[in-house]
Amino acid sequence: xxxxxxxxxxxxxxxxxxxxxxxxxxxxxxxxxxxxxxxxxxxxxxxxxxxxxxxxxxxxxxxxxxxxxxxxxxxxxxxxxxxxxxxxxxxxxxxxxxxxxxxxxxxxxxxxxxxxxxxxxxxxxxxxxxxxxxxxxxxxxxxxxxxxxxxxxxxxxxxxxxxxxxxxxxxxxxxxxxxxxxxxxxxxxxxxxxxxxxxxxxxxxxxxxxxxxxxxxxxxxxxxxxxxxxxxxxxxxxxxxxxxxxxxxxxxxxxxxxxxxxxxxxxxxxxxxxxxxxxxxxxxxxxxxxxxxxxxxxxxxxxxxxxxxxxxxxxxxxxxxxxxxxxxxxxxxxxxxxxxxxxxxxxxxxxxxxxxxxxxxxxxxxxxxxxxxxxxxxxxxxxxxxxxxxxxxxxxxxxxxxxxxxxxxxxxxxxxxxxxxx
Numbered sequence: 431x432x433x434x435x436x437x438x439x440x441x442x443x444x445x446x447x448x449x450x451x452x453x454x455x456x457x458x459x460x461x462x463x464x465x466x467x468x469x470x471x472x473x474x475x476x477x478x479x480x481x482x483x484x485x486x487x488x489x490x491x492x493x494x495x496x497x498x499x500x501x502x503x504x505x506x507x508x509x510x511x512x513x514x515x516x517x518x519x520x521x522x523x524x525x526x527x528x529x530x531x532x533x534x535x536x537x538x539x540x541x542x543x544x545x546x547x548x549x550x551x552x553x554x555x556x557x558x559x560x561x562x563x564x565x566x567x568x569x570x571x572x573x574x575x576x577x578x579x580x581x582x583x584x585x586x587x588x589x590x591x592x593x594x595x596x597x598x599x600x601x602x603x604x605x606x607x608x609x610x611x612x613x614x615x616x617x618x619x620x621x622x623x624x625x626x627x628x629x630x631x632x633x634x635x636x637x638x639x640x641x642x643x644x645x646x647x648x649x650x651x652x653x654x655x656x657x658x659x660x661x662x663x664x665x666x667x668x669x670x671x672x673x674x675x676x677x678x679x680x681x682x683x684x685x686x687x688x689x690x691x692x693x694x695x696x697x698x699x700x701x702x703x704x705x706x707x708x709x710x711x712x713x714x715x716x717x718x719x720x721x722x723x724x725x726x727x728x729x730x731x732x733x734x735x736x737x738x739x740x741x742x743x744x745x746x747x748x749x750x751x752x753x754x755x756x757x758x759x760x761x762x763x764x765x766x767x768x769x770x771x772x773x774x775x776x777x778x779x780x781x782x783x784x785x786x787x788x789x790x791x792x793x794x795x796x797x798x799x800x801x802x803x804x805x806x807x808x809x810x811x812x813x814x815x816x817x818x819x820x821x822x823x824x825x826x827x828x829x830x831x832x833x834x835x836x837x838x839x840x841x842x843x844x845x846x847x848x849x850x851x852x
Contacts, residue, residue: 431655431673432817432836438466440613443515443547445540446486448476450590451522451556451599456481458521458602459489465610470495470511474527474540497539508543518547519609522556522599525567531579532570550612552580554605559595582608600676607675611659618849620661622722623700625773626654627693627730629669631686635756636741644814645731647672649778649806649837653727654678656841663704665696669730686732690764700724701772725848726775728765736761766798774851776802776844782809791824801825801851804844823847 442462446455462469471486472495483494493499493506500507505514512518520527520540527541531553536542544551553574561567562584575581582605586596628650630643647670654666658678666680667689674680681692703721735758765777777800781787784807791805805822806812812819812834820834823844832843 431652431838433461433465433838434836436465436838437462437610437613440467441514441516442467442469442609442613443472443511443518443543444469444490445472445474445518445520445523445543446477446481447474447520447522447524447527447540448479449522449524449556449599450480452477452480454599454602455521456485456489458519458605459486461602461606462609463490465606468492470514472496472508472511472540472543474538476524476526495539495543500539508539509546512543512547515547515549517549517609517612518544518551519554519605520544520551521554521605523553525555525557525561525564528553528555528574529566529570532573550578550580552582552605552609552612554582554599555584555597556599557584557597558589558591559593559597562597580608580612603673604676607655607659608677611661611675614659615661618660619657619845621704621706621720622662623704623724624657624662624664624727625693625696625700625724626650626657626664626666626727627668627689628654628666630731631669631689631733632684633686633733633736633761634684634740635737636743636745638744641733641735641737641758643731643733645780646670646815647730648815648817649819649841650727650729652837652841653729653844654680656838656845660845665700667692667696667730686736686761686764689730689732690762690768693764694768697724697726697768697770697773700726724773726770726773727778727844728775729778731780732764733761735759763798765800770799774801774848776800776804776848778804778806780806780808780814782807784809788822788824788829791822795824795826802848825851 446452459469469490470492471490486494495506495511530541536545571581582600584596585598587598588594589597629647630645633641647668651672654664657664658675664678683689703719705717706720707717738757738759779791779794787807791803795803803824818834819837819840821832821840823830830847
């Protein structure tokens with residue numbers, strides 16, 4: 431997925447501490463810069479034992495702040511750099527750093543910067559399993575979460591100490607997504623339940639054959655990602671495997687019957703609203719119900735016909751003969767049949783017939799009782815699986831053309847236009 435200009439005009443401060451996982455922070459900085467963000471780095475003295483400041487300066491194209499470079503004639507100090515930054519990411523965050531943060535200790539520049547910083551700080555812990563599971567560490571991680579820090583969970587894998595267990599730092603792409611979510615959060619979408627369907631359904635003929643279509647699921651992936659980054663509570667039902675944000679709830683299905691079942695269940699849940707806790711503790715006493723009108727983005731390509739008789743095992747060509755008459759039956763129109771009451775619903779229509787595409791899309795809008803339709807006219811430059819797309823966003827009142835762009839950018843434009851459906 432392309433991230434070009436995703437974080438344009440955003441300032442990201444990266445704090446690095448003394449852990450072998452520090453090498454992953456270089457990849458994270460590369461992702462931030464590729465997405466258009468400006469990045470500056472603050473290093474603890476122990477971090478410099480692993481990687482020199484010069485390496486971070488080369489990749490960030492900015493002067494590193496450390497004990498030897500703090501300057502009060504510019505903003506390269508623990509106050510000024512925090513005022514410059516939109517978000518602070520401590521990656522990796524060692525047990526030493528986490529426990530000092532929990533105790534309010536600020537005996538180095540990185541900790542002083544964190545104490546003075548008044549916007550969102552994310553921490554990505556990295557340490558041995560024993561250190562992570564120590565009661566004092568667990569308590570301070572929870573304490574930081576209660577006090578507004580965003581803690582990015584560790585993962586279980588082979589650690590630097592050559593033992594396998596929990597404590598490995600999250601992958602750079604996961605940290606990138608969680609940081610981006612903090613920067614792009616939109617009050618309209620935040621805590622709003624949204625259901626998305628994606629990919630072409632797979633209709634079984636026998637245990638080795640099926641009917642499907644060329645839908646790649648890329649547009650649905652992009653919309654699911656964009657909604658997640660905007661803060662929505664996303665349920666994504668898809669036939670395709672994809673590299674999506676780790677926190678994005680995904681249901682993998684195959685057939686149209688599975689799609690209908692899980693879609694109906696997801697919509698019932700979406701209409702109930704969402705219980706939101708004030709922090710990351712397990713105490714729901716102060717949780718409140720947020721009831722925002724849910725959305726459905728029906729991006730999936732549902733098979734129009736399914737095999738009339740599904741077979742177990744493998745049909746033998748010797749028994750089928752030279753000509754195989756495969757009998758099909760018309761499939762249920764899921765988008766027409768589901769209960770869309772109280773749900774803003776956006777359908778998607780792919781057309782090759784440019785002459786009649788707009789008429790067909792408008793008929794879909796009316797006949798299926800939708801709030802909007804995203805029309806995608808396919809051709810030489812744009813086809814199934816293309817990285818770019820162009821959309822005509824249709825409602826009963828207006829047509830809005832979204833010019834050709836990468837699919838994530840198109841997704842954000844679709845979300846912006848979908849907000850105006852109220």
